[in-house]
Amino acid sequence: MIMTFEEVEPKKEKICQPLSSFSLLPDEITENILARVSRWNYPPLSLVSKSFRSLLSSMEIYKTRSQIGTEETCVYVCLQLHNQPHPSWFSVWAKPNNQTLTKQRGKIRFKKDPTGNSVVPTRIHSPRITSRSTVTVDPEIYLIGGPREEPSSSVWILDCRSHTWRNGPNMTVARPGGSMRIY
Known part of the structure; x- marks a missing residue:
């Protein structure tokens, strides 16, 4: 009796990636859930998808x-550190579980935070401009002009909600440390 063996290739099974439970929800529901999460957690969450x-x-x-009352107080600071070439x-x-703000005599003051997490570098690349003039309008910070040594006609806008920079309309004349007024 002669036996023959056939080589049978194993069937390749498709590996299905499980859908995220959030992707099954309507956008409005996902938005409402994420709006309740502290902005401190937005940078790592933005890496999810x-x-x-x-x-x-x-x-x-x-x-x-704003509608559900989960806004957080945030202050933006631009610093020229001694070991960095650009500001x-x-x-x-204020962190939700470890408040870093106190109110004294009608003024809001920052308390010392033992964890060192009350000052966090924004995860954005600032434009390489050292502007002498900044102004805040609603959730945006405007940088205009340049330093005395390098007059500039550029206007940069930081959207504090999304931590993104965009170019504003250029001024007609390059200015060292341009100035602006809001009416």
Whole structure:
């Protein structure tokens, strides 16, 4: 009796990636859930997926945060550190579980935070401009002009909700440390 063996290739099974439970929810529900999360957690959450990143930087999530009362106080500071060639932007805000703000005599003051987490570098690249003039209008910070040594006609705008920079309209004349007025 002669036996023959056939080589049978194993069937390749398709490996299906499980869908994220968030991707099954309507955008409005996901937005409402994420609006309840502290902004401190937005940078790592934005790495989860493109849709999370898009939602976390959208205007809608900030409208929702305002409507449900989950806005957080945040101050932006630009510092020229001695070991850095260009100024860096930092954000300082009250953490939900470890408040870093106190109110004394009608003024808000920052308390010392033993964890060192009350000052956090924003995860954005600032334009390489040392502007002498900044102004804040609603959730945006405008940088105009340049230093005395390098007059500039550029205007940069930092959207504090999404931590993104964009070019504003250029001024008609390059200015060292341009100035502006808001009426």
